Amino acid sequence: MEKREILIIGAGPAGLAASIEAARTGAEVLLVDENDTPGGQLFKQIHKFFGSAKHKAGTRGIHIGQQLLEQTKEAGVEFWLNTTAVGVVGDRQVALVRKNEDGISETIVVEAEKILVACGGAENAVNFDGWTLPGVMGAGAAQTMVNVRRVLPGRKILMVGSGNVGLIVSYQLMQAGADVVGIVEAAPKIGGYCVHAGKIRRAGVPVYLSHTVLHADAGEGSEEVSSAVIVQLDERFQPIEGTEKRIDCDTICIATGLRPQIKLSTLLGVKNGFIPELGGWMPIHDENMETNVKGVFAAGDTAGVEEASTAMDEGRMAGVSMAYDLGYLTEEEAAERKQEIAERLKALRLGPFGERRQNAKDRIVAEGKKHE
Amino acid sequence: MSDITKTGFLNSAELREAGRYPSEERLAKGPTAVIECCQNIPCNPCETACRFGAITVGDPITNLPVLDESKCVGCGVCITKCPGLAIFVVDKSKDMATVSFPFEYLPLPEKGDTVKAVDRAGQYVCDARVLRVNNAPANDSTPIVTIEVPKELSDDIRSIRRLNLSEEDEKAELLKIDDWSAVPDDLVVCRCEEVTAGDIKKAIAEGAATVEGIKKRTRAGMGLCQGRTCSKLVSRILGSQTGMKADEIKPDTARMPIKPVSFGVYKE
Numbered sequence: 001m002e003k004r005e006i007l008i009i010g011a012g013p014a015g016l017a018a019s020i021e022a023a024r025t026g027a028e029v030l031l032v033d034e035n036d037t038p039g040g041q042l043f044k045q046i047h048k049f050f051g052s053a054k055h056k057a058g059t060r061g062i063h064i065g066q067q068l069l070e071q072t073k074e075a076g077v078e079f080w081l082n083t084t085a086v087g088v089v090g091d092r093q094v095a096l097v098r099k100n101e102d103g104i105s106e107t108i109v110v111e112a113e114k115i116l117v118a119c120g121g122a123e124n125a126v127n128f129d130g131w132t133l134p135g136v137m138g139a140g141a142a143q144t145m146v147n148v149r150r151v152l153p154g155r156k157i158l159m160v161g162s163g164n165v166g167l168i169v170s171y172q173l174m175q176a177g178a179d180v181v182g183i184v185e186a187a188p189k190i191g192g193y194c195v196h197a198g199k200i201r202r203a204g205v206p207v208y209l210s211h212t213v214l215h216a217d218a219g220e221g222s223e224e225v226s227s228a229v230i231v232q233l234d235e236r237f238q239p240i241e242g243t244e245k246r247i248d249c250d251t252i253c254i255a256t257g258l259r260p261q262i263k264l265s266t267l268l269g270v271k272n273g274f275i276p277e278l279g280g281w282m283p284i285h286d287e288n289m290e291t292n293v294k295g296v297f298a299a300g301d302t303a304g305v306e307e308a309s310t311a312m313d314e315g316r317m318a319g320v321s322m323a324y325d326l327g328y329l330t331e332e333e334a335a336e337r338k339q340e341i342a343e344r345l346k347a348l349r350l351g352p353f354g355e356r357r358q359n360a361k362d363r364i365v366a367e368g369k370k371h372e
Numbered sequence: 373m374s375d376i377t378k379t380g381f382l383n384s385a386e387l388r389e390a391g392r393y394p395s396e397e398r399l400a401k402g403p404t405a406v407i408e409c410c411q412n413i414p415c416n417p418c419e420t421a422c423r424f425g426a427i428t429v430g431d432p433i434t435n436l437p438v439l440d441e442s443k444c445v446g447c448g449v450c451i452t453k454c455p456g457l458a459i460f461v462v463d464k465s466k467d468m469a470t471v472s473f474p475f476e477y478l479p480l481p482e483k484g485d486t487v488k489a490v491d492r493a494g495q496y497v498c499d500a501r502v503l504r505v506n507n508a509p510a511n512d513s514t515p516i517v518t519i520e521v522p523k524e525l526s527d528d529i530r531s532i533r534r535l536n537l538s539e540e541d542e543k544a545e546l547l548k549i550d551d552w553s554a555v556p557d558d559l560v561v562c563r564c565e566e567v568t569a570g571d572i573k574k575a576i577a578e579g580a581a582t583v584e585g586i587k588k589r590t591r592a593g594m595g596l597c598q599g600r601t602c603s604k605l606v607s608r609i610l611g612s613q614t615g616m617k618a619d620e621i622k623p624d625t626a627r628m629p630i631k632p633v634s635f636g637v638y639k640e
């Protein structure tokens with residue numbers, strides 16, 4: 001068994017930012033990620049981020065990620081890639097399966113005084129008839145294909161879901177050379193930011209509001225998607241007969257939201273609350289991102305699905321809190337830093353979009369306080 | 373005014389009505405920024421980018437940017453800084469107007485090319501000549517394309533048709549059909565264990581009232597992905613069959629290993 005002061009699971013925006021904050025104070029930090037490259041979803045984000053100068057607004061996500069990665073090196077963060085957290089074997093003891101350079105996996109148990117679960121979210125599926133055909137995939141998968149692996153998943157894409165993920169991935173698929181033949185949205189309005197919608201509208205992409213995919217079909221003699229039938233929905237989200245339209249497409253991307261990945265935190269004994277705005281069941285936590293289990297923290301999409309900017313600041317908050325709890329920061333230093341981060345988080349949760357998330361966060365934090 | 377959450381944009385008349393479009397007098401004097409940012413999102417790089425102090429967001433950061441048209445020189449630096457690509461520069465000072473817009477698609481047009489100008493809905497408006505393509509390093513891969521268009525169309529033209537689209541793509545049309553069918557019972561819900569919607573409904577009819585109970589009866593969620601794909605779908609079917617609300621449907625029990633591992637790792 002290995003021992004560390006801090007173990008962080010997931011090297012996405014939250015985990016990277018947390019590891020930097022904590023390691024800079026002198027704390028001993030081990031950061032693990034199941035993938036062969038760090039960054040989580042951050043390195044797939046080739047668009048410029050919103051926010052203020054403090055949030056590095058106007059900088060592309062991938063460049064923000066590269067800066068964070070540099071900072072983990074400077075701060076002396078210990079990094080294990082190809083390392084999957086598979087379970088919990090004792091009090092604050094996490095079982096990790098680590099693949100070494102020879103491709104051989106071994107189990108290592110790490111006991112840590114502080115554990116941050118920052119393993120992100122999982123995409124929600126929708127099960128229309130034909131959803132198992134090759135060519136139907138998560139929007140996140142399509143984004144990984146074009147932006148990381150440089151593979152075009154198809155030429156004619158039908159996007160399901162008009163939240164920011166659906167809008168941004170549609171845009172990026174067009175940038176990669178595909179055409180997006182339409183965006184299908186069950187709600188009567190566009191879910192994401194209208195500036196993102198504006199970009200894809202100018203590119204001539206129709207948005208089918210109050211519509212859903214009825215079924216996806218393979219062409220004659222083919223076993224892959226070659227078209228989809230969409231249908232209009234009434235106010236109670238029931239299909240309206242006679243409004244079916246067939247759309248030619250070779251790929252259907254599903255962008256119908258994400259939910260927090262809670263299995264690891266649940267095994268650590270963390271209680272979950274139900275917050276629909278942030279993806280459903282999620283670990284309850286306080287303002288410091290600490291859960292009802294002392295010493296166990298959650299941040300980023302695991303602690304409620306938001307965006308990369310909020311994930312980074314939640315990670316920073318957890319990093320500072322863990323370092324302070326371990327005695328690496330004075331009360332004044334920690335309070336000042338926490339105040340700074342809290343203000344930035346608050347700024348990111350302003351406006352008609354942010355208020356909903358702020359309100360949801362307030363509810364989960366109130367829930368978290370009950371358990372203190 | 374149309375609802376921006378239905379269209380994704382406001383047209384020029386609506387922007388004017390909302391007081392968010394430069395005056396005709398200012399546009400007639402020379403290039404000026406047109407900021408088509410219409411939702412209160414927390415963002416202010418435009419304010420930071422303008423060295424003439426012509427754009428104000430202020431506090432809170434969710435304020436809509438306000439353009440001081442007397443200070444704006446139409447330099448276009450803000451075009452590439454706006455993460456929403458919602459800023460344009462329009463100039464109506466000469467016989468023909470110019471429209472400058474961000475264009476992040478390859479291939480890029482070249483100076484002198486004739487391109488198809490489109491409006492905010494991507495609809496073809498007219499052919500236009502490319503005057504400039506600015507892809508300076510400072511733009512951080514957001515090229516600015518400037519095209520020449522008739523003055524009366526310059527308030528509506530906001531981009532050009534992507535150059536990699538074939539003629540055939542332009543004619544993609546929708547076919548009306550009537551092969552309506554409901555989601556069948558043989559639809560696979562858990563792909564790893566090949567459990568169908570019918571299997572799940574049957575388990576519910578037999579008394580399964582939790583995701584865990586359905587898992588025990590059908591193996592849904594016990595395969596390679598450990599429910600990552602199907603658990604939400606199973607929850608939805610449970611909700612629709614029983615009328616249970618989403619917050620009454622608990623996730624299935626987490627068990628080690630939460631990710632599939634090979635037997636080899638257990639050897640010690």
